[in-house]
Amino acid sequence: DAGVIQSPRHEVTEMGQEVTLRCKPISGHNSLFWYRQTMMRGLELLIYFNNNVPIDDSGMPEDRFSAKMPNASFSTLKIQPSEPRDSAVYFCASSHGVSNQPQHFGDGTRLSIL
């Protein structure tokens, strides 16, 4: 069975550029989560969707960050404009239902903003 698929695996870009991260959840999962992981702050929830609807975006750090889920099999996380402090590993995860279900993570996108 295919797991959560994220792309790209690595992204290196200059500050000010737009960055788009992509995620395909596990088929049949109706909840999708975006996380950011850094050494300093650990694994932080940015936003999560249930049935393609954003439920909680309180973790999105700034207006420069936006996320969409146009359908059940695709989501994007966009940063515009990017800044060096956005450098981190961004994980997407999906689960059956929102509460009390384990999440399954993608391989992550390693983002470096120069």
Place this chain on the structure above:
Amino acid sequence: RKEVEQDPGPFNVPEGATVAFNCTYSNSASQSFFWYRQDCRKEPKLLMSVYSSGNEDGRFTAQLNRASQYISLLIRDSKLSDSATYLCVSGNQFYFGTGTSLTVIP
């Protein structure tokens, strides 16, 4: 916001030892918890689910203490391959602890 807190360690233990980690949580309404294992430069992977008082899977035992609001992970007969970071999370809060680093030494 620290919904879940863990001792970051590191825990350095010899092969064959028994080691336990605790994870405290602040929301008494939390109904489920999960332990994840994360290897260096990899994604978190589900290790154990805890829905009631506890769960056991081979060398791994997870227990939930609702009165004191903590969950624990016990690893018996540690293997070198158990070296990783162990993360806990509340099932209805989605806030992960910062993780506990374990190194099993030959």
